[in-house]
Amino acid sequence: MTRARPTRPQDWLATRGWRPFPFQRTVWRAVAEGESGLLHAGTGAGKTHAVWLAALARFADPAAAAPLTVLWLTPMRALASDTERALAEPMAALAPGWTLGLRTGDTGSAERARQARRLPSALITTPESLSLLLARADARAALRSVRMVVVDEWHELLGNKRGVQVQLALARLRQWNPTLLTWGLSATLGDLAHASAVLLGGATGRLVEGRSDRLPQIDTLLPARPERFPWAGHLGLRMLPALITELEAAGSSLVFLNTRSQAERWYQALLEARPDWAGLIALHHGSLDREVRDWVEQGLKQGRLKAVVCTSSLDLGVDFSPVERVLQIGSVKGVARLLQRAGRAGHAPGRRPRITLVPTHSLELIEAAAARQAAKAGQLEARRSPEKPLDVLVQHLVTVALGGGFRPETLLPEIRSTWAYRELADDEWQWALAFVRQGGPSLHAYPEYRRVAPDDAGDWRVPDAQVARRHRMGIGTIVSDAGVTVQFLRGGRLGTVEESFIARLRPGEAFLFAGRLLELVRVHGMVAYVRLAGGARAAVPRWNGGRMPLSTELADAMLAQLEHAAAGQLDSPELRCAAPLLSLQAAWSALPGRDTLLAESLRSREGWHLFLYPFAGRQVHLGLASLLGWRLARQQPVTFSISVNDYGLELLSATAIDWPARLQPALFDDAGLLQDLLAGLNAGELAQRRFREIARISGLVFNGYPGAAKSARQLQASSSLFYEVFRQHDPDNRLLAQAEHEVLWQELEGQRLAETLATLRTRRLVHQALKRPTPFAFPLMVARFRERLGSEKLAERIARMLAELERAAGGEATTDVAASLAFEQPAAVAPPRRRRRP
DNA sequence: GACCTGCTGCGGCCTG
Numbered sequence: 088m089t090r091a092r093p094t095r096p097q098d099w100l101a102t103r104g105w106r107p108f109p110f111q112r113t114v115w116r117a118v119a120e121g122e123s124g125l126l127h128a129g130t131g132a133g134k135t136h137a138v139w140l141a142a143l144a145r146f147a148d149p150a151a152a153a154p155l156t157v158l159w160l161t162p163m164r165a166l167a168s169d170t171e172r173a174l175a176e177p178m179a180a181l182a183p184g185w186t187l188g189l190r191t192g193d194t195g196s197a198e199r200a201r202q203a204r205r206l207p208s209a210l211i212t213t214p215e216s217l218s219l220l221l222a223r224a225d226a227r228a229a230l231r232s233v234r235m236v237v238v239d240e241w242h243e244l245l246g247n248k249r250g251v252q253v254q255l256a257l258a259r260l261r262q263w264n265p266t267l268l269t270w271g272l273s274a275t276l277g278d279l280a281h282a283s284a285v286l287l288g289g290a291t292g293r294l295v296e297g298r299s300d301r302l303p304q305i306d307t308l309l310p311a312r313p314e315r316f317p318w319a320g321h322l323g324l325r326m327l328p329a330l331i332t333e334l335e336a337a338g339s340s341l342v343f344l345n346t347r348s349q350a351e352r353w354y355q356a357l358l359e360a361r362p363d364w365a366g367l368i369a370l371h372h373g374s375l376d377r378e379v380r381d382w383v384e385q386g387l388k389q390g391r392l393k394a395v396v397c398t399s400s401l402d403l404g405v406d407f408s409p410v411e412r413v414l415q416i417g418s419v420k421g422v423a424r425l426l427q428r429a430g431r432a433g434h435a436p437g438r439r440p441r442i443t444l445v446p447t448h449s450l451e452l453i454e455a456a457a458a459r460q461a462a463k464a465g466q467l468e469a470r471r472s473p474e475k476p477l478d479v480l481v482q483h484l485v486t487v488a489l490g491g492g493f494r495p496e497t498l499l500p501e502i503r504s505t506w507a508y509r510e511l512a513d514d515e516w517q518w519a520l521a522f523v524r525q526g527g528p529s530l531h532a533y534p535e536y537r538r539v540a541p542d543d544a545g546d547w548r549v550p551d552a553q554v555a556r557r558h559r560m561g562i563g564t565i566v567s568d569a570g571v572t573v574q575f576l577r578g579g580r581l582g583t584v585e586e587s588f589i590a591r592l593r594p595g596e597a598f599l600f601a602g603r604l605l606e607l608v609r610v611h612g613m614v615a616y617v618r619l620a621g622g623a624r625a626a627v628p629r630w631n632g633g634r635m636p637l638s639t640e641l642a643d644a645m646l647a648q649l650e651h652a653a654a655g656q657l658d659s660p661e662l663r664c665a666a667p668l669l670s671l672q673a674a675w676s677a678l679p680g681r682d683t684l685l686a687e688s689l690r691s692r693e694g695w696h697l698f699l700y701p702f703a704g705r706q707v708h709l710g711l712a713s714l715l716g717w718r719l720a721r722q723q724p725v726t727f728s729i730s731v732n733d734y735g736l737e738l739l740s741a742t743a744i745d746w747p748a749r750l751q752p753a754l755f756d757d758a759g760l761l762q763d764l765l766a767g768l769n770a771g772e773l774a775q776r777r778f779r780e781i782a783r784i785s786g787l788v789f790n791g792y793p794g795a796a797k798s799a800r801q802l803q804a805s806s807s808l809f810y811e812v813f814r815q816h817d818p819d820n821r822l823l824a825q826a827e828h829e830v831l832w833q834e835l836e837g838q839r840l841a842e843t844l845a846t847l848r849t850r851r852l853v854h855q856a857l858k859r860p861t862p863f864a865f866p867l868m869v870a871r872f873r874e875r876l877g878s879e880k881l882a883e884r885i886a887r888m889l890a891e892l893e894r895a896a897g898g899e900a901t902t903d904v905a906a907s908l909a910f911e912q913p914a915a916v917a918p919p920r921r922r923r924r925p
Numbered sequence: 926g927a928c929c930t931g932c933t934g935c936g937g938c939c940t941g
Contacts, residue, residue, distance in 0.1 A: 162934060192936050215935045249934070321930050346931050373933060399932045417930085560937035567934090587926080632931050776927090792938050873929075 092180060094149065096140035099177050110297040111137040114270075117293040118145050118235075123269040125241070125283040127276060128297020130430035130440075131406070134272045135173050135239075137297075140181070142209075142235050147182030153208040154232040156185075158260075160214060160253065161239045164191045165384065165405050167211050170239065174209065185209060190216045214244065214253045215563040218486055221259055222559055226490035231263040238286065240403060241271035242423075245282055246470030248479050248564035248784065254472070254505040255483045258288060259490075262501050274430065275423040277469035277640075285472045285506040303429035303440035305462060307455040308333065308414070313664045316449050319866035322349055323416050323447030327356055330414065330445060338411040339387065340394040341431050345417050347372040347398055348629045353416065354396040354602050364393060370602040371397040374570065374630060375582040379601060402427055413442040418451055418733070421638035422461045423468045449668045449862065450734060453652075454637075456661035457644035466640045473833075475508045477519060477821050478564075478785035484523045485549060485558050485786060488539040492546035495520055518821050520547075522785075529816035538786070557789050566780040572614045573600055581605075581617075584628040589615050597625040636704030637733035639839065645734075646681045646702050653678040672862045676855040679735075679863070684850040687864055688746035689857040695744045698864045700735035703843040708736040710764055710835045711843065717767030718754050719744075730871035737867040747854050755847045760840075761831065770830060775810050777834065778826040782806040785822060 093099040096115050097107050107115075110126070111133060117124055118141035128134050146156050159174070161167050171189050178185050188198070188207030192215075202210075206229055212220075220226060236257060244250035261267050271286040273279075283294055308329050310316040317325070334340055344350040354370040361368075369383045369392050380400070386392040390409035395401065402424075413432045419425045429442035444455040480502070487493045499516055502508045521527065526536025538554050541547050549555045570583030581601040592598060592607050597620040599605070606620035637645075648662065653673070657663045672678055679685040679700040687698040701711065708731035716727040716738055725744060730737040764770070782788045788805050813820040831837040860868055 164935075213935060219936075243934080247934090349930070400934095402933070556938065562937080563935050565933090565935050587928090629929065630931080631928060633933085634931050772927090790937085793936085870930095 092149075094181065096136075096144050096181075099140060099180055100136065102180070108133055108137075108298060110295050111140075113293075113295050114138060115141045115144060117295070118142065118268065118270070121266070121268065122293045123287055123290065124293030124295060125271045125273060125279060125286060126295045126297065127273050127279055127282075129426070130274050131433075132297045134274075134297060135170070136177070137295075138237050138270050138272065139174055140177055142237070143177060143181040143185075146234055147178075147185055147208075149182060150184065152184040152186070153182070155206040155208065155210060155230065156232060156234050157209040158217065158233050158236045159209060159211045159239065160217060160236065161211065162213065162243045162249065163240075163403050163405075164193055164213065166239065166403060167191050167213065169405055170211050174211070178209070182208070187211070190220075192216070214249050214256065215565075217256050218252060218483075218562045219559060221256060222486045222489040222562065224489070224491060227263055230260060233260055233264060233267065235268040235270070236260060238269070238271045240273070241282060241286060242273040242276040242470060243403065245273075245276075245285055245472060248473060248476055250285070251473055251476055251479045251505075251507045252483070252564055254285065254288065254507050255479070255502070257286075258501050258505045259487070261288070261504070275426045275467060277423070277467040278471075281469065281471060288504045289506060289509065302463065303426065303433070303442055305425070305429065305459040306441075306443050307452065307459075307661050308443050308445045309452075309660060309664045310446070313449075313452075314667045316446075316452075316664075316668075318449050318668070318862050319869040321345075321417055321447050322352065323445060324353070324356055326416070326445050326447070327353075327360060330416075331357070331360055333412070333414065333443065334394050339390060339392060339407075339409040340412040340414060341401060341407075341410055341428075342394055342396045343401075343413065343415045343428055344396065344398055345420070345635070346630070346632065347374055348627055349417070350396050350398050351599055351602065351627055355599060357394075357396065358602070367391075367393040369395045371395050371400055373398065373400045374584065374628075375601055376580045379581065399424075401431065407431060411438075411441075413440070414445055415442060416445040417447045418454055418637065419444065419458055420635045420641065420733075421468050422458060422466055422640050422644075423638075425458050425462055426467070448866065449665055450866070452661045452665040453648050453669075454641065454645055456659040457648045458641055459659075460648065461640055461644035466644065468638045468640050472507050475511050475515070476784075476829075477515065477825050478781045480508065480511075480519050481522055481785040482558075482562065482564075484519060484547075485538050485554075486562065488523070488547050488549045489555055489558065492542070492548040494545060495547065515821065522821075527813075527817050527820055529812050529820075536787075558786060560792070561783070561786055561790060564784050566783045569613060571610070573605070573617055574614055576608060576616050576618055584615070585630055586613075588626075588628045592626065597622060599625045599627045634705065636706045636836065637702075638704070642702040642704060642733070643681070646679060649678050650680045653680060668862045675859065676857060676861045676863075677853055682850055683853045684847055685863075686746070686750055686852060686854045687857050687861060688854065689860060689864070691860075694739050694741040695746065696860075696864070696868075697738045697744075697746050697750075698735060698861075698867060699737075700863060701843055701847060702734055703839060704836065705731050705733045706834065706836045707840045707843050708732070710768070710837070710840045712736040712738060713767035714760070714764050714840075715754055717763050719749060722749075728871060730867045732866055732870055735863060735867060737864070737871065739871070747856075750852060750854065752848060755844050757841065757844060760844070761837075764831070764835070764837075764840075768835070770827070773830045773834060774823075774826040775807060777829050778810045778822070779806040781822050781826055781829075782809050787822075 093102055100107055114126055114137040126134050126137060142157050161170055167189055175187055178187055185208035188210050190210055190212040244253055257269060269287055273282060276282055279294055283292055344353055350372050357368055371380055371383045383395055387395060387407045410432045413428055415428060429440045433440035446452050446455055503511055523539040525531040530536040539547050539549055571586050571589045572583055573581045589610055594607050594609055597604055597606050604620045604625055605617040608616045608618055652662055652669045657666055676687050677685055685700050689696040712729045712731055725740050725742055728739040787809050813823050
């Protein structure tokens with residue numbers, strides 16, 4: 088007996104033995120009624136089926152073929168192929184006439200040619216590839232049949248320029264089909280109303296929240312001897328034995344580290360401790376070659392691997408069903424990230440995700456308790472769309488000019504229909520038009536910057552084929568410097584390291600990379616040739632990546648935990664474990680809280696220290712420290728050394744300063760915040776670095792052809808040339824202003840800084856004169872030394888501080904930082920600088 | 926060229 092072919096979403100689910108969740112029915116109804124919306128649910132909750140079955144039910148005629156009807160955007164290529172598999176089965180059943188296709192940078196030329204003739208009924212693609220479709224001369228004809236767009240992992244795109252690119256593309260598609268449905272899928276997101284408004288361009292839509300019964304289990308791996316757990320340090324290798332025990336007990340696990348360099352070291356340490364795990368554990372981060380990473384990802388999917396040591400390269404929603412357990416070494420920095428990472432485990436039905444936090448120093452014990460509390464309370468970070476980034480707009484203008492041309496008067500309302508450009512001013516619009524037309528006042532003599540021009544009919548187009556080609560090659564908003572490729576002599580590529588790292592190595596010297604010990608043979612162009620090396624002493628590459636500050640949500644939760652502790656409520660294993668440290672802090676000074684601002688002053692051989700603990704994340708502390716330093720120096724000439732971390736800041740003066748007398752409310756004033764901040768920091772330099780990205784997105788700087796990528800140095804040179812030229816000959820260039828704006832509001836988190844100042848003004852100042860550095864002050868001092876001293880001197884220095892501390896604590900060992908740092912900074916952290924040749 | 930703990934993501938040309 089043959090069962091009837093399913094024709095409704097629930098029928099299809101039934102063929103799999105599944106019953107629909109209520110939220111899935113809600114989505115089906117909404118789509119059937121022609122509504123757009125945002126679907127928010129944890130990973131593995133069934134979002135894909137909710138939206139896809141709804142789309143098939145509404146748009147597919149089982150008996151007929153269909154032109155391009157559904158666009159499915161994903162932020163990652165690896166997700167695209169996963170998605171293709173997930174969509175194929177229901178489509179075969181519910182819409183046998185439909186075709187499904189994939190279009191990313193990986194798509195081969197045969198498939199591309201096929202798509203050029205005829206696009207599939209549903210196309211899975213990335214924001215960048217969608218923009219490339221918009222740049223086709225026949226874009227309108229090819230895309231006007233689209234009736235629904237699904238944006239997967241919208242939380243990942245919303246807060247950055249890639250998301251703005253998506254906003255612009257959606258506006259374009261809506262222009263061609265005003266009844267277009269848009270659905271966003273998101274997990275781990277704070278402000279859903281904003282996320283929805285940005286996606287729908289201000290139109291209202293349906294907000295659907297999925298199952299929330301999958302709150303992960305969150306626990307902490309506690310140090311065996313809390314009283315000897317270090318006060319500072321980030322690598323945390325002393326937790327290695329405990330971690331190994333956990334891995335032994337679990338099935339497949341992911342071990343997250345915050346930096347690539349740390350991941351390399353942990354992987355190596357695991358292998359040294361458990362040589363029998365060779366081949367069973369693997370390493371995964373963003374600087375490893377694609378092939379290496381693909382192999383690891385396949386191994387995870389097939390359940391071949393016991394553990395993978397990784398960075399946020401494995402954050403996103405690829406479904407690794409065999410993964411049972413996630414461990415996070417070091418601060419997770421935010422609640423959303425915690426849940427995102429936890430969601431990598433327990434993908435199979437009936438299993439609950441579990442994440443174990445592994446602290447690397449004592450304060451992270453408190454952070455772990457705070458993270459669990461905040462996750463339970465659902466205090467997730469919001470992400471906000473950038474406001475009218477003109478570099479993205481300029482790129483989009485050229486894209487649209489290529490995609491059939493535009494008329495300014497009809498394009499402007501379309502652009503303003505996006506959330507990001509809803510307040511685009513007329514003069515900004517005119518500036519952008521002039522910029523694509525002739526590059527602005529300083530570049531009008533150069534034909535390559537006359538990219539777009541109105542034709543006789545008044546349509547703005549790209550007349551030059553060379554400009555068109557370069558533009559297509561440069562589409563996108565992700566800017567990264569080319570690294571030096573690390574490659575075996577026989578050809579196998581391992582990945583990339585930074586130029587500056589390789590430049591300091593000599594041939595014959597060894598370094599640790601891609602989980603192997605390598606000997607540098609020679610460097611040729613942008614390729615470093617290596618062979619496997621023996622021996623033990625090796626440098627570990629460091630990459631210059633981003634710096635994630637502790638989120639406001641997590642920092643606030645941490646202050647709440649400290650208040651618990653101050654009230655004697657040691658109501659979690661983490662707090663009990665941190666009790667020795669907390670009581671020492673309370674005895675020597677006080678515990679920071681939400682209503683007070685703790686200020687500690689200390690006189691040492693180094694000078695006059697001030698420690699403050701606003702708990703606002705390291706970027707804000709950096710801004711705050713330079714602001715305070717600048718304002719103090721204006722009253723009395725003095726210079727400060729500054730040190731910051733996610734919890735607080737230190738100002739150190741070599742000359743006498745009466746801290747209690749100087750800590751006046753006026754220091755925390757709002758007035759003149761920006762000017763003082765710009766003056767206190769080297770803002771010009773920061774802006775110039777920021778401008779590099781803007782120059783590339785706006786198409787000023789060409790990245791070069793693939794395979795012959797320009798070196799970071801070359802690109803840097805050309806972007807700083809533009810920066811200088813604009814400053815001298817075109818100071819009103821809006822891209823310059825954008826660079827400054829991004830430095831202030833994104834890099835330095837200006838908004839959060841202003842909010843922090845406002846809160847600090849309401850807090851009661853509690854001043855403590857210290858005899859010795861407290862557990863909270865100590866990491867700040869260590870961070871400052873680390874910046875100045877080599878690792879050997881650093882260890883000596885810390886040993887001396889420790890001896891002093893131990894004496895102070897009455898001979899009782901309070902901490903073990905020196906031992907931990909000596910352990911954590913083996914042989915050579917970085918290779919010695921190469922001597923300059925005469 | 927600075928950073929030292931410091932993430933992630935995509936895309937593309939010419940060869941007849």
